[in-house]
């Protein structure tokens with residue numbers, strides 16, 4: 656029989672990830688607070704379980720994909736899940752949380768004899784469904800190796816960033832840079848348009864020039880310039896402004912704790928906050944490339 660996984664948190668990301676574990680031959684016990692998500696997981700071959708402590712009985716791995724650090728600590732520490740997970744199991748938390756949340760859960764896990772890695776992801780809901788996520792792992796070399804069979808079933812690129820918490824640091828740095836180059840790309844394109852340039856032509860020029868970056872290559876923020884991106888679909892789908900703000904707030908907190916200067920990251924956080932609150936409606940649910948609207952308005 657295949658190895659067993661308890662999967663906690665079957666939302667937009669977790670639902671697709673759990674389905675890919677089933678496809679790869681794992682037996683997946685699924686738990687979520689939302690009945691509808693449990694039902695959807697059952698339809699994809701998971702075994703729905705009505706209590707997290709039941710879900711972890713006898714499993715080889717525990718994977719969680721939860722909204723934030725308070726919930727992750729609540730599930731593992733306050734609600735006592737770590738007390739009942741088999742000590743032979745490897746615990747992988749894929750949620751995006753503060754490095755300190757991961758280190759706290761890692762310490763509590765170690766006290767109880769568990770192996771723990773933080774493994775936040777890059778890539779959105781589509782990559783979770785397609786099994787093409789990038790994982791940034793924090794944990795010992797041995798635990799990183801042991802996590803690979805599970806992560807390879809859900810992702811295309813798997814990196815070890817360092818010890819427990821390091822995966823979260825890598826994720827925070829990457830997404831802060833993403834926010835900065837997306838805002839900068841929107842700013843440059845709008846400047847060009849305000850001065851009479853066609854954004855398609857300007858994009859082609861910058862793609863072959865020193866301003867080239869991932870936002871221009873894969874995720875142009877101007878509607879109609881690129882097919883298949885959220886900008887050409889009313890900024891629907893993709894990566895929400897609210898989630899980008901969550902990651903920028905984590906970057907801010909990390910910088911405060913390490914006494915690092917992040918003037919560009921702070922500016923990006925303020926820009927995305929301004930954007931969210933501008934125009935009388937909450938823009939938090941729009942894709943983050945809609946930051947262009949802040950410049951074009």
Ligand code: NAD
Pocket residue numbers: 663664665666667668669686687688689692720721722723726730749750751752776777778779780893894895898901
């Ligand atoms: P989501 O809100 O769709 O899913 C979270 C799920 O957790 C929900 O189904 C919710 O019912 C469940 N949940 C909440 N508390 C629980 C508890 N105590 N026990 C069990 N289940 C519980 O969120 P998501 O978009 O799937 O994001 C999950 C994580 O992935 C977040 O940390 C997010 O920052 C990160 N992330 C998201 C994206 C994205 O594009 N959505 C991309 C990269 C990383």
